[in-house]
Amino acid sequence: MENKKPPDLADAFLEWYCSKEFIDEVQGDLHEWFHHRAKKQGYRKARLMYFLDVIRFLRSYRVKSIDELSQHSNHIAMLRNYLTTSWRSLIKNKAFSIINILGLAVGMSSFLLISLYVTHERSYDQFHENGENVYRLKLSRYNDGILSTEWAAGCSAIGSALNDNFPEVLDYVRMTPSNAVVSYRDKAFREENACYASESFFEHFTIPLIEGVDSSVLVKPYTAVISETTAKKYFGDEPAVGKTLRHNGTRDFEITGVFKDVPTNSHFNMDMLFSFETFVDIVGDDVYTAWDWDGFYNYIVLADGTDPKTFESKIPDFIQKERGEQLTEQNHMIEFELQPVTDIHLTSDYMMEFKPNGDGEATNFLFIISIFIIAIAWVNYINLATAKSMERSREVGIRKVMGSMRSQLIRQFLVESSLLNILALTLSIAVVFLMLPYFNQLSGRELAVDFTSLKFWLTLGVLLLTGAMFSGLYPAFVLSGFKPVAILKGKFINSSKGNYLRKGLVVFQFLASLVLMVGTLTVFQQLRYMRNQDLGVKIDQTLVIQGPNVTDSSYDDRLNTFKQTLTSFAEIQSITASTAVPGTQPPWNAGGIRLLEQGQTEAQQYRVVGADHDFVDAYDLDLLAGRKFDKERVNDQSTVLMNESATELMGFESIDEALNRDIFFWGDTFSIVGVLKDYHQESLKKTFEPLIFRLIPNASNFYSVSISTNDIPYLIEKIEDEWKAEFPGNPFDFFFLDDHYDQQYKSEIQFGKVFGLFAGLAIFIACLGLFGLASYMTDQRTKEIGVRKILGASLASVLSLLSKDFVRLILVSILFAIPVSWFVMDDWLSGFANQINLSWWIFVAPSILILVIALGTVAFQTIRAGISNPVDSLRHE
Amino acid sequence: MGEFEELVLLTVAVLNGEAYGISIAKVIEEEAERAVTISTIHNVLYRLEKKGFVRSRLGGATAERGGRNKRIFSITTTGHAALTQSNKLRNRLWNLMPELKF
Numbered sequence: 007m008e009n010k011k012p013p014d015l016a017d018a019f020l021e022w023y024c025s026k027e028f029i030d031e032v033q034g035d036l037h038e039w040f041h042h043r044a045k046k047q048g049y050r051k052a053r054l055m056y057f058l059d060v061i062r063f064l065r066s067y068r069v070k071s072i073d074e075l076s077q078h079s080n081h082i083a084m085l086r087n088y089l090t091t092s093w094r095s096l097i098k099n100k101a102f103s104i105i106n107i108l109g110l111a112v113g114m115s116s117f118l119l120i121s122l123y124v125t126h127e128r129s130y131d132q133f134h135e136n137g138e139n140v141y142r143l144k145l146s147r148y149n150d151g152i153l154s155t156e157w158a159a160g161c162s163a164i165g166s167a168l169n170d171n172f173p174e175v176l177d178y179v180r181m182t183p184s185n186a187v188v189s190y191r192d193k194a195f196r197e198e199n200a201c202y203a204s205e206s207f208f209e210h211f212t213i214p215l216i217e218g219v220d221s222s223v224l225v226k227p228y229t230a231v232i233s234e235t236t237a238k239k240y241f242g243d244e245p246a247v248g249k250t251l252r253h254n255g256t257r258d259f260e261i262t263g264v265f266k267d268v269p270t271n272s273h274f275n276m277d278m279l280f281s282f283e284t285f286v287d288i289v290g291d292d293v294y295t296a297w298d299w300d301g302f303y304n305y306i307v308l309a310d311g312t313d314p315k316t317f318e319s320k321i322p323d324f325i326q327k328e329r330g331e332q333l334t335e336q337n338h339m340i341e342f343e344l345q346p347v348t349d350i351h352l353t354s355d356y357m358m359e360f361k362p363n364g365d366g367e368a369t370n371f372l373f374i375i376s377i378f379i380i381a382i383a384w385v386n387y388i389n390l391a392t393a394k395s396m397e398r399s400r401e402v403g404i405r406k407v408m409g410s411m412r413s414q415l416i417r418q419f420l421v422e423s424s425l426l427n428i429l430a431l432t433l434s435i436a437v438v439f440l441m442l443p444y445f446n447q448l449s450g451r452e453l454a455v456d457f458t459s460l461k462f463w464l465t466l467g468v469l470l471l472t473g474a475m476f477s478g479l480y481p482a483f484v485l486s487g488f489k490p491v492a493i494l495k496g497k498f499i500n501s502s503k504g505n506y507l508r509k510g511l512v513v514f515q516f517l518a519s520l521v522l523m524v525g526t527l528t529v530f531q532q533l534r535y536m537r538n539q540d541l542g543v544k545i546d547q548t549l550v551i552q553g554p555n556v557t558d559s560s561y562d563d564r565l566n567t568f569k570q571t572l573t574s575f576a577e578i579q580s581i582t583a584s585t586a587v588p589g590t591q592p593p594w595n596a597g598g599i600r601l602l603e604q605g606q607t608e609a610q611q612y613r614v615v616g617a618d619h620d621f622v623d624a625y626d627l628d629l630l631a632g633r634k635f636d637k638e639r640v641n642d643q644s645t646v647l648m649n650e651s652a653t654e655l656m657g658f659e660s661i662d663e664a665l666n667r668d669i670f671f672w673g674d675t676f677s678i679v680g681v682l683k684d685y686h687q688e689s690l691k692k693t694f695e696p697l698i699f700r701l702i703p704n705a706s707n708f709y710s711v712s713i714s715t716n717d718i719p720y721l722i723e724k725i726e727d728e729w730k731a732e733f734p735g736n737p738f739d740f741f742f743l744d745d746h747y748d749q750q751y752k753s754e755i756q757f758g759k760v761f762g763l764f765a766g767l768a769i770f771i772a773c774l775g776l777f778g779l780a781s782y783m784t785d786q787r788t789k790e791i792g793v794r795k796i797l798g799a800s801l802a803s804v805l806s807l808l809s810k811d812f813v814r815l816i817l818v819s820i821l822f823a824i825p826v827s828w829f830v831m832d833d834w835l836s837g838f839a840n841q842i843n844l845s846w847w848i849f850v851a852p853s854i855l856i857l858v859i860a861l862g863t864v865a866f867q868t869i870r871a872g873i874s875n876p877v878d879s880l881r882h883e
Numbered sequence: 884m885g886e887f888e889e890l891v892l893l894t895v896a897v898l899n900g901e902a903y904g905i906s907i908a909k910v911i912e913e914e915a916e917r918a919v920t921i922s923t924i925h926n927v928l929y930r931l932e933k934k935g936f937v938r939s940r941l942g943g944a945t946a947e948r949g950g951r952n953k954r955i956f957s958i959t960t961t962g963h964a965a966l967t968q969s970n971k972l973r974n975r976l977w978n979l980m981p982e983l984k985f
Contacts, residue, residue: 029951030951031903031904034944034949034951034952035905036921037948037949039904041947042905059921059922062921063922
């Protein structure tokens with residue numbers, strides 16, 4: 007229906023600004039004109055023009071005067087007065103205001119940055135439209151009742167089996183990675199983020215297809231869907247659909263669709279998807295029902311309203327029914343857990359994740375830190391405001407005598423704290439903008455401020471409101487509670503209650519700062535410890551080349567030529583081919599391995615490394631017993647090496663016992679010929695894992711080249727030339743092993759840096775507060791100091807007199823901080839297999855540092871008071 | 884007195900006790916065939932009132948006006964004199980105009 011009235015909004019505006027003197031004629035005329043115009047031009051136009059007219063009437067003589075504006079409500083007049091007095095008090099105490107605003111701004115910026123980060127971390131996979139019903143099946147395998155592996159990508163059969171047997175499972179998606187060299191004409195790239203995926207992938211995950219149809223792109227074998235960026239990479243601006251990509255130089259895939267790049271806030275990391283039917287065509291359809299074949303991501307889609315916990319509890323019975331017999335036979339147990347797809351990023355860290363996931367605990371921890379920091383800033387305000395209450399007391403007294411009510415005084419001081427908070431918030435928004443690029447570098451995320459998002463403004467609003475309330479309320483109550491008679495008589499006693507509170511807050515500030523400092527120190531100590539340990543394996547001066555994917559029957563010869571040429575270079579000591587290199591978990595995880603004479607129930611899981619003859623020497627591994635792989639022996643391919651942990655898992659009492667024993671490995675028999683000392687295949691966060699080394703002379707995953715040269719770029723160029731000659735069609739990709747190994751500590755390094763940054767900020771804010779407090783205190787005691795000096799007090803005694811109180815407070819916070827930080831950091835360290843001891847100095851050093859910083863802050867004020875001429879201070883007043 | 888001021892003052896005189904913002908606007912719109920904005924007319928009326936050419940009183944609220952009063956303007960003797968004078972001036976000048984042929 008058409009609205010036949012002038013717009014309310016415009017009327018309200020008119021009534022708000024227009025003075026009483028004019029409102030009758032103006033509004034009356036405007037209404038009449040509105041109807042007149044509506045008859046001629048219609049209501050729509052008339053309503054629009056009405057707005058314009060209202061604005062046209064905005065002339066200074068028609069606008070209400072401030073007095074008239076406040077005539078209707080005393081509040082506005084009072085607000086004006088509050089603002090004036092607040093502003094005056096801000097200007098009057100410039101140092102205090104700057105301390106407060108600076109502290110608050112730093113606190114708010116930290117809080118805003120961290121909440122941006124936390125919001126981002128929590129936003130992962132929220133974009134899937136049916137996300138709340140999609141779950142990934144995590145697989146845990148137990149041998150002998152002991153947990154052996156936890157897979158993000160479990161066995162192949164489970165998804166479809168659940169789909170077939172439970173009506174509440176509507177559909178499933180099965181995926182398995184396929185890292186390959188993919189080529190189009192002369193362009194070849196190593197695709198690290200490629201997967202085989204079953205046909206309904208695009209129906210359940212909201213990754214929009216730019217070309218192709220959701221339900222049909224991945225149906226046929228040898229079809230592929232690629233991301234927008236990947237399409238650009240291979241085909242430039244030409245259409246991708248219909249073109250053919252070659253996979254590892256052998257298989258051709260037809261492109262049936264192009265999908266929008268997967269957002270960064272997704273646990274998926276994929277540039278290319280091949281149809282799962284292709285995989286079946288390659289390996290045979292046993293894969294559909296393989297229960298012992300791991301490495302498959304299984305996603306299931308539950309019907310609306312299905313309780314995941316209830317459903318999860320039905321799985322063990324189903325497994326028992328389906329697989330019970332075989333599992334008991336092997337003394338094996340499998341367990342499935344439903345991971346909501348939206349929770350994967352923050353909770354999942356198992357074998358074969360798409361990409362390193364976030365750490366939910368660290369994220370929450372960071373959030374708590376940010377609240378601490380802003381709380382410290384608020385505390386500054388409370389402290390300074392109450393400390394200065396004496397100066398304001400006269401104002402309060404006069405106001406009360408003039409008839410001010412307590413509620414009005416409270417309002418006055420709340421306005422003052424709001425004003426300060428608004429100034430700080432404005433400053434902090436600017437700071438966030440400036441700091442965001444650095445923070446992104448630190449956090450390894452791409453965060454941005456979204457000004458259009460309601461949530462952002464809401465956060466700001468909440469921050470402002472809580473800040474103004476939290477920091478303003480207590481001083482407001484204290485100040486407004488003064489008895490006017492007492493104040494005006496000049497009797498003013500600083501209440502002991504307020505004193506305790508103030509001291510308690512200072513203790514809290516320094517406690518929080520100290521805990522953060524101890525935390526930072528512990529994180530970096532632990533990192534240093536881990537990086538300086540003898541790994542038992544040589545990782546420096548080692549260049550690792552990613553092996554070729556595109557090969558043919560001549561591969562063995564080519565590999566040999568390549569190795570021989572490279573070892574002939576003076577700068578190269580050795581080259582070894584292997585299926586795994588230190589710094590990552592060996593991807594080959596084999597179950598069912600046992601001593602030949604043992605029963606099936608005693609079989610265990612081991613990580614397997616396939617390597618050539620040179621592996622042990624090239625990596626400088628210690629041989630504890632037996633021998634290495636021997637080139638002279640022809641049938642050495644049926645021998646294995648083991649590390650100590652593997653011999654233990656196999657049940658040998660001593661390493662010598664293991665020599666020359668036969669083991670059963672996937673249907674074949676291997677003889678143990680040597681035992682290697684445990685070395686850190688992975689970061690020191692983890693314990694030693696049982697490793698079995700098999701002789702695979704033509705392993706094609708990694709070639710590790712041990713080098714010694716000052717001209718690395720030149721050497722790399724030389725190697726690349728050889729590479730191109732031997733393995734044409736394969737991209738030359740390499741990395742340095744020490745960098746690769748260090749990648750494992752990335753999250754710890756990040757954590758340490760973030761920790762350190764915010765610890766620094768917390769100390770800064772706390773010291774600002776201390777500075778303000780100290781300057782106030784010394785001001786208060788100017789006269790006392792003057793008298794003392796006249797009576798013969800030395801500078802030193804004045805200093806100690808003034809610092810005594812602060813030192814006591816810091817000592818108390820140290821006393822509290824030590825157990826708190828010990829408790830927190832001990833818990834953090836327990837996540838590491840190889841951890842440092844929390845030695846005394848980790849607590850003492852930050853304590854001394856904070857004492858020095860605090861004393862320095864105070865000293866600035868006290869020395870000034872101490873060296874002042876007593877005559878000046880006594881003349882004061 | 885500006886041209887538009889004169890026009891408004893003339894209209895006030897014509898409307899004889901019925902002159903207020905809207906009625907004036909309507910007359911000018913119809914007779915002079917020019918688009919007017921209410922705010923301009925108001926501004927001119929206040930200016931005229933300040934010069935003492937018109938006087939005003941409140942009254943005559945209607946439902947269409949949302950119950951708001953009109954400010955009704957009527958011409959003063961000074962206003963009338965000013966109009967007459969400007970009219971006389973014009974007539975004089977007209978009479979002085981030679982017979983031009985176009």
